Amino acid sequence: MILSLTVAAFFNSVAYVMGDSHPEGSLCDFQACWLTYFDWSALAWVCLITVNLYLNLVQEISTNRYEKLYHLMAWGVPLVMASLPLLKGYYGPAGAWW
Template sequence: MNSQNPKAMSNDSRCVFFNTDSEDYRCVVILTVKRATGTFSLVGCIFMLFVIWLLRRYHSLAQKMILSLTVAAFFDSVGYVMGDSHPEGSLCDFQACWLTYFDWSALAWVCLITVNLYLNLVREISTNRYEMSYHLMAWGVPLVMASLPLLKGYYGPAGAWCWITDDHVAWRFGIWYVPLFSLIFLMICCYARIICVANARMQSWLGTFNPERERQKGVKQQGAI
């Protein structure tokens, strides 16, 4: 009687997410959804890049930051279209490092765009001189975050793609989840402040101006004439 030892099964035929055969329909569905969403995002990024190029919207700092965000999202999408969860090895490490780097880069650009808007509107500071600093942070910080698990050897098969393995869950939270939700909370606070300041300034610009009353005045003046 021939029996196959699960431990002897090669990584090529394993679905790490469900700890079963890679042909399991659940794995196929997850990988299909991953590729579909990645492809949709990729097409969207290509369209955005084309529009930016067509309309020449890459001259001001804000436009350049949006362009950089689109580039980061483009390469991030490429990572999700790469293919199956690869067996442990250099290719898997490359995919994991690629995803971590560009996930972080896209997040960094979103945060910096928020900071730039906050400085412009709330603090009324010209930020053109910060362009190089923005690029150093948006491309440099992700490099550090992606390199740490690589140097520690913590990358490997982690479900439908390669990332930090299940044996190092704390690193997942330290490298991604905790910073992600902390930054989202801070951005919500920034946008709340931006909205409050924008509303206050709109009220100060309008003053006691009442459009309906001014219209009625105009009608009366025309009638008197």
């Protein structure tokens, strides 16, 4: 889980150094989608690690069987959340980021 969080945080930080300071068009949309996806993914991994620790330490429940569910939640849900604005065309120049 920590490795997956590290991967999500790494790819999230890559978006801050890619491209021009003021991208336009499809690069701007790509960066926005990339940032949204990996922001939510990193947050999901932090939350799932917290839930996993609670289940293991407080409830004393083995969570090995939840590994696939954790990956589905941390990679799948952010994908849906980042794709919806992309499909609707809501990504683009915005406020301080333009």
